[in-house]
Amino acid sequence: QKEVEQDPGPLSVPEGAIVSLNCTYSNSAFQYFMWYRQYSRKGPELLMYTYSSGNKEDGRFTAQVDKSSKYISLFIRDSQPSDSATYLCAMRASNTGKLIFGQGTTLQVKP
Amino acid sequence: DTGVSQNPRHKITKRGQNVTFRCDPISEHNRLYWYRQTLGQGPEFLTYFQNEAQLEKSRLLSDRFSAERPKGSFSTLEIQRTEQGDSAMYLCASSPGGDPEAFFGQGTRLTVV
Numbered sequence: 001q002k003e004v005e006q007d008p009g010p011l012s013v014p015e016g017a018i019v020s021l022n023c024t025y026s027n028s029a030f031q032y033f034m035w036y037r038q039y040s041r042k043g044p045e046l047l048m049y050t051y052s053s054g055n056k057e058d059g060r061f062t063a064q065v066d067k068s069s070k071y072i073s074l075f076i077r078d079s080q081p082s083d084s085a086t087y088l089c090a091m092r093a094s095n096t097g098k099l100i101f102g103q104g105t106t107l108q109v110k111p
Numbered sequence: 112d113t114g115v116s117q118n119p120r121h122k123i124t125k126r127g128q129n130v131t132f133r134c135d136p137i138s139e140h141n142r143l144y145w146y147r148q149t150l151g152q153g154p155e156f157l158t159y160f161q162n163e164a165q166l167e168k169s170r171l172l173s174d175r176f177s178a179e180r181p182k183g184s185f186s187t188l189e190i191q192r193t194e195q196g197d198s199a200m201y202l203c204a205s206s207p208g209g210d211p212e213a214f215f216g217q218g219t220r221l222t223v224v
Contacts, residue, residue, distance in 0.1 A: 008151065032211035043115075043202055043215035044154065051211070088153050092211065097142055098167055099213060101153030 003027050006089055006102025015111050019076040023089035023102045026070065030091040030100075033065050035074045038086045038104065047074070047087075079109045113137060115216035117203050123222045124193055131189045132219045136205030143186050144204040144213060145178055147171070154202055160186060193223045 006023045013019055021035075032051055036044035050056045053067045062075040072091070076083055086104040116135040124130050136143045141162050146154035157176070158168045162183035172178070175193075180186040190197055200220050204213040 004153075006153070034211065034213075036215075041220075043217045046212055046214060049211050090153070096167060097144065097159045097161070097206070097213075098156045098169075099144075099146075099154075100156070101146075103151070104153050 001026065002103075003100050004089065004091060004102045006105055008103050008105060010106040010108060012108045012110060013079055015079060015081060015109055017079050017109070019079050019083070019107060019109075021074040021076075021087050021089075021105050021107070023072050023091075024070055025072070025091060025100075027091075027093070027100075028067075028070070029093040029095075031094045032092050033063070033072050034090040034099070035061075035063055036088040036090060036101075038088060040086075044088055079107075081109050081111050084108045115203055115205055115214055117201075117216040117219050119219060120217065121220045121222075123224060126195060126223055127192055129189065129191045130193060130221065131187055132201055132203075132221075133185060133187050134203030134216060135185045136203070137207075137214060140205035140207050140214075141183065142206045142208065142213075143180055144206075145186070145188050146202040146204065146215075148200045148202055148218070149198075157188075190221075193221075195223050197221060198223045 034049040035047045038044045064073045089102040090099040144159040145157040148154040160180040200218040204215040206213045
């Protein structure tokens, strides 16, 4: 079993929809939780990170962490065609710099 | 451009040849990371440095792989005796100190033929 599980999709939604992306994990030592966006043949771009449990909002993006369930989510409001990309969750423990990534979910937002 | 810079962007090499990639981190970021990403997968951790010290290495980093950061600035990743299974995107990232925010470069795409 992988330490971080993420449904690869693809996920297809109409423009303006609310998108929910999720990851589960098994390592209770994880303290930092990140979401990256990756366009085809480009490097991952950091969207936001959360420390421990709770919510964090940045514009149209909201990240949630539920450590009791070992479950994290990224919500995208008012999705746009430019949001079409692969979304990667990543997480790490506090005593290491090593990030563990999920497989990535491919999102397509149709005009 | 003040982001993470990786060179070359693409490399095609014959099986058995050695290749070396370079990464220039964001200025003043003292942590530097190397990851490998294959098609349809998330990046896999290879190794990371704090300044010139290599703090952690994945067991994925076989004897054929070596990484250096001699002066605590740029880093090189060398693969010796390349194999077809080494074909992947090699990503470099940097972060300031222990901050969790790691910023990635555009990667070096390696094709072994």
